[in-house]
Amino acid sequence: MLRLFLGKKRSKGDLAVISFMVKKFGYRPKDLELFTRALTHKSYSNTKDELKSNERLEYLGDTVIDLIVADYLFDKFPDKDEGFLTKVKAKIVNRKMLAAIGAEIGIAKHIRYKTGRSIRIATIEGNAFEALIGAIYLDSNFEITKKVFNTRIIRNYINLNEVLEQEIDFKSALLIWGQKNKLQIEYRITEEASRENDYLYTSVVVINDKKWGLGKGKSKKEAEQQASNETLELLGLQ
Numbered sequence: 001m002l003r004l005f006l007g008k009k010r011s012k013g014d015l016a017v018i019s020f021m022v023k024k025f026g027y028r029p030k031d032l033e034l035f036t037r038a039l040t041h042k043s044y045s046n047t048k049d050e051l052k053s054n055e056r057l058e059y060l061g062d063t064v065i066d067l068i069v070a071d072y073l074f075d076k077f078p079d080k081d082e083g084f085l086t087k088v089k090a091k092i093v094n095r096k097m098l099a100a101i102g103a104e105i106g107i108a109k110h111i112r113y114k115t116g117r118s119i120r121i122a123t124i125e126g127n128a129f130e131a132l133i134g135a136i137y138l139d140s141n142f143e144i145t146k147k148v149f150n151t152r153i154i155r156n157y158i159n160l161n162e163v164l165e166q167e168i169d170f171k172s173a174l175l176i177w178g179q180k181n182k183l184q185i186e187y188r189i190t191e192e193a194s195r196e197n198d199y200l201y202t203s204v205v206v207i208n209d210k211k212w213g214l215g216k217g218k219s220k221k222e223a224e225q226q227a228s229n230e231t232l233e234l235l236g237l238q
Helices: 002-006 012-025 032-038 055-076 082-093 095-104 121-139 142-157 160-165 170-180 220-234
Strands: 185-195 198-207 210-217
Touching (some): 012 032, 012 121, 032 121, 055 082, 082 095, 095 142, 121 142, 170 185, 170 220, 198 220
């Protein structure tokens, strides 16, 4: 009866996850199962019928992070246009940055995955980080998740000045990759729409006659940059 009153007895693993979330995110989980799932890679869940991997939570977390960062930059730079905001957001939410954050907070030691396989630790760190943000969102709400991300992640792990100093040229990066791999890359403007005395261009990247990323912008150059950025993401190059 006393155990029922006090609640379910926690295992060492459960306590480690709770401690990790409190220390690194300033958040105490209510539904702990969400967070253990967020830290479960498919290589581990595939070995046990009752377990679910973190893939769905990763998908959700990716979307939540994208919105939080977009909202943060929108308030941070009230005088900047959509092109600037999109480029800066892309540098913050890309796979490399999220994997680096995951590594810095020490997420790897809490991830359940099957060893002895050709698994890139950096990849599963970034994915698990996104999944944890998805778990926080489901365990609370958007406003709390936004507060956690802004105060614990952006403030402690993202150097915005350093991000702004980096030259963002997605098109050059894509073309260099294409040259190295002997692939033909071209850009096609698929639409030119007039909008309040201004033009909005839509560009698509075509690699060896196959369409990849789409981009929109007030100039052809901006549209091509955004199309290149989406293509790099689709190819898993950032």
